[in-house]
Amino acid sequence: MTPSSTSAAKRDPFPVNWWTRALWAVALAYVVYAFGLLDLNWDRMVAGMGHGGDMLARMVPPNFSRWSLLLEGMLESLEIAVLASAVGILLSLPIGFLAARNMMPPWITWPARALIAICRSFHPVIVAIIFVKAVGFGALAGILALIVASIGFIAKLFAEAIEEISLKQVEAVRATGASFGNVIIFSVVPQVLARFVGFATYQIDSNLRNSTMVGIVGAGGIGGTLFSAFQRFDYDFVAAILISLIAVIMAGEYLSIWVKEVFK
CATH class of the missing domain: 1.10.3720.10 (MetI-like)
Structure with missing residues (x-):
């Protein structure tokens, strides 16, 4: 087996792209940062779903009188x-x-x-x-x-x-x-x-x-x-x-x- 064939056999068929991973990490970090900056929390979401459910209940039945x-x-x-x-x-x-x-x-x-x-x-x-x-x-x-x-x-x-x-x-x-x-x-x-x-x-x-x-x-x-x-x-x-x-x-x-x- 020649040295070139040996190096080809040892070459990783799925090389790691560290630049891509770094970009994904930066994007994920920014999402977490933006989520915290905008004051998004579970309590507000639960309260919003409650208000939304009340609004939907008041929509029934639709009023076509006008x-x-x-x-x-x-x-x-x-x-x-x-x-x-x-x-x-x-x-x-x-x-x-x-x-x-x-x-x-x-x-x-x-x-x-x-x-x-x-x-x-x-x-x-x-x-x-x-x-x-x-x-x-x-x-x-x-x-x-x-x-x-x-x-x-x-x-x-x-x-x-x-x-x-x-x-x-x-x-x-x-x-x-x-x-x-x-x-x-x-x-x-x-x-x-x-x-x-x-x-x-x-x-x-x-x-x-x-x-x-x-x-x-x-x-x-x-x-x-x-x-x-x-x-x-x-x-x-x-x-x-x-x-x-x-x-x-x-x-x-x-x-x-x-x-x-x-x-x-």
Whole structure:
């Protein structure tokens, strides 16, 4: 047996990565430190579960007697989500295309990607607060906030989808003497259409949920009604609102599945 074969036989097949272990130890130590710093303890958790159980008991049975107020808020949230999704999707198409590095030069892609990053930097509730201060309370602030959120999500994924396309089809269409617009229509769009439809349907579903959150800060929709019911300790009406929200989200989920099947 040669020395090289002997050393290979003695080599540990599962070497210890001390750097990885050290990182895990640091992460665990920080979790313990943060747990103590935030004053989290078992007594508070037990008391919280008791209060939560009392709240759930007061939610039964749900109170749908104020169905007109509930319906008005739900319709406004639905309108906010649909309008914000439509405008956000339309704006995301050119922005996402400008951000694709395989189709545009760097001096165009960098500003487009910077805009997308800005739109993704803040939660929709934070953006809604800014627009409430700018344009006042109501649905307009919610629509503008969800448009920003839609651009941050769809434009980013659309740009990444374009960057993953096959450039052979692009070159083939260009070789026919097609204009830039025809290159996009006949070589880029067919390759990303199915994925873009998936992104769009997911964003509509997300905006349906976010329209409730932005309403809590005064940006229209059912969120304001929900927040007011919590403040009045009107938990049976809270239960009615939550059940209605679940029903709307489930309907949107089935609709998105149907749309994806159509565009397969």
